[in-house]
Amino acid sequence: xxxxxxxxxxxxxxxxxxxxxxxxxxxxxxxxxxxxxxxxxxxxxxxxxxxxxxxxxxxxxxxxxxxxxxxxxxxxxxxxxxxxxxxxxxxxxxxxxxxxxxxxxxxxxxxxxxxxxxxxxxxxxxxxx
Amino acid sequence: xxxxxxxxxxxxxxxxxxxxxxxxxxxxxxxxxxxxxxxxxxxxxxxxxxxxxxxxxxxxxxxxxxxxxxxxxxxxxxxxxxxxxxxxxxxxxxxxxxxxxxxxxxxxxxxxxxxxxxxxxxxxxxxxx
DNA sequence: TCTATAGTTCGTAAGTTACGAACTACCGAA
DNA sequence: TTCGGTAGTTCGTAACTTACGAACTATAGA
Numbered sequence: 001x002x003x004x005x006x007x008x009x010x011x012x013x014x015x016x017x018x019x020x021x022x023x024x025x026x027x028x029x030x031x032x033x034x035x036x037x038x039x040x041x042x043x044x045x046x047x048x049x050x051x052x053x054x055x056x057x058x059x060x061x062x063x064x065x066x067x068x069x070x071x072x073x074x075x076x077x078x079x080x081x082x083x084x085x086x087x088x089x090x091x092x093x094x095x096x097x098x099x100x101x102x103x104x105x106x107x108x109x110x111x112x113x114x115x116x117x118x119x120x121x122x123x124x125x126x127x128x129x
Numbered sequence: 130x131x132x133x134x135x136x137x138x139x140x141x142x143x144x145x146x147x148x149x150x151x152x153x154x155x156x157x158x159x160x161x162x163x164x165x166x167x168x169x170x171x172x173x174x175x176x177x178x179x180x181x182x183x184x185x186x187x188x189x190x191x192x193x194x195x196x197x198x199x200x201x202x203x204x205x206x207x208x209x210x211x212x213x214x215x216x217x218x219x220x221x222x223x224x225x226x227x228x229x230x231x232x233x234x235x236x237x238x239x240x241x242x243x244x245x246x247x248x249x250x251x252x253x254x255x256x257x258x
Numbered sequence: 259t260c261t262a263t264a265g266t267t268c269g270t271a272a273g274t275t276a277c278g279a280a281c282t283a284c285c286g287a288a
Numbered sequence: 289t290t291c292g293g294t295a296g297t298t299c300g301t302a303a304c305t306t307a308c309g310a311a312c313t314a315t316a317g318a
Contacts, residue, residue, distance in 0.1 A: 001265085001266060001267080001312090001313055001314070002266085002267095010239075013236065014156075014229070014232045014233050014235075014236050015151050015152065015153055015156070016151075017232075018147045018148075018150055018151035018229065019147075019148070019151035021147055022144050022145075022147035022148035022151055023144065024144055027143075027144070041264075041265090042264070042265065043263085043264065043265085054307075054308050054309075055264085055265070055266090055308095055309095056265090056266075056267080056268095056307080056308060056309070056310090057306090057307055057308060058265090059264095059265060059266055059267090060266090060306080060307080060308095062265090063266090075264095075265090075314085075315085077264095077315065077316070078262095078263060078264050078265085078314075078315045078316060079263085079264055079265080079315095080264075080265065092235070093228075093231075093232035093235055093236075094228075094231070095224065095227075095228040095231070096228045096229065096231075096232045098224075098228075099222075099223075099224040099225045099227075099228035099229070100143070100147065100225065100228070102222075102223070102224070102225075103143045103146075103222035103225045104143050106143075106221070106222055107142065107143050107222075110139075130281090130282055130283070130296085130297060130298080131297085131298095170295080170296090171295070171296065172294085172295065172296085183276075183277055183278070184277095184278095184295085184296070184297090185276080185277060185278070185279090185296090185297075185298080185299095186275090186276055186277060187296090188295095188296060188297055188298090189275080189276080189277095189297090191296090192297085204283085204284085204295095204296090206284065206285070206295095207283075207284050207285060207293095207294060207295050207296085208284095208294085208295055208296080209295075209296070
């Protein structure tokens with residue numbers, strides 16, 4: 001088990017951030033962490049989340065977010081505490097994260113609305129926002 | 130040769146936009162189109178761009194941008210006129226595109242600065258912004 | 259030490275991407 | 289019309305990435 005690696009804020013790239021957040025599961029995880037007022041663990045995300053996601057897949061998603069520089073993870077006893085690095089990213093790329101989260105929530109709202117109209121066709125929801 | 134397909138603005142997704150712009154070449158193309166005050170063709174992008182990109186690859190990138198809903202392409206004689214769909218996207222996801230382009234340009238500026246300090250280590254530039 | 263919980267790593271199958279070669283589409287000249 | 293050139297697309301393949309189950313490591317408590 002390698003020690004957790006976090007890029008320094010100067011090594012964070014826009015491509016990396018966008019790629020990390022272009023996956024609906026990762027966007028949902030990130031939004032979950034941002035919303036959780038302290039920190040969020042993998043397993044508590046699973047409880048919150050509507051879909052069943054395999055542990056290994058979830059672990060890779062958390063790693064992707066961590067390596068993109070979006071979150072900071074630290075072991076705390078048996079579980080992992082994940083917190084966002086919003087403040088640092090906001091300083092380097094002002095408005096970026098806020099705009100993305102806001103766009104995701106606009107979309108989640110639209111999808112929820114569409115699902116209310118025709119519930120049978122409710123396929124892939126992001127759960128972001 | 131299939132007729133060009135453009136998603137309607139309601140079918141544009143945040144994931145799709147982020148994924149499309151998470152590639153440095155596509156981000157550079159998009160920034161080029163946004164900057165070009167009328168429209169930009171594949172070949173004129175190649176002239177502007179600092180790297181040599183194979184035609185087929187470039188074609189796929191333009192298609193990716195088109196299918197993500199970021200640009201509108203129309204044949205005009207022998208060449209393609211590509212324009213951005215900023216206005217529509219701005220309406221649906223306010224601030225998103227602006228924040229991304231601005232972040233890319235922050236990063237491009239940093240890279241240019243770093244390259245000036247030690248020109249030998251200048252590796253991958255985005256050319257965005 | 260034994261058991262349970264939380265998360266990681268590995269191997270593999272499935273999906274995506276990049277690129278050259280061959281193609282289609284359009285224009286202008288002969 | 290036919291020829292030749294330019295602009296862009298499609299196809300096939302090799303390289304890369306991703307998802308998931310099985311097996312693993314790490315920590316806590318009985």
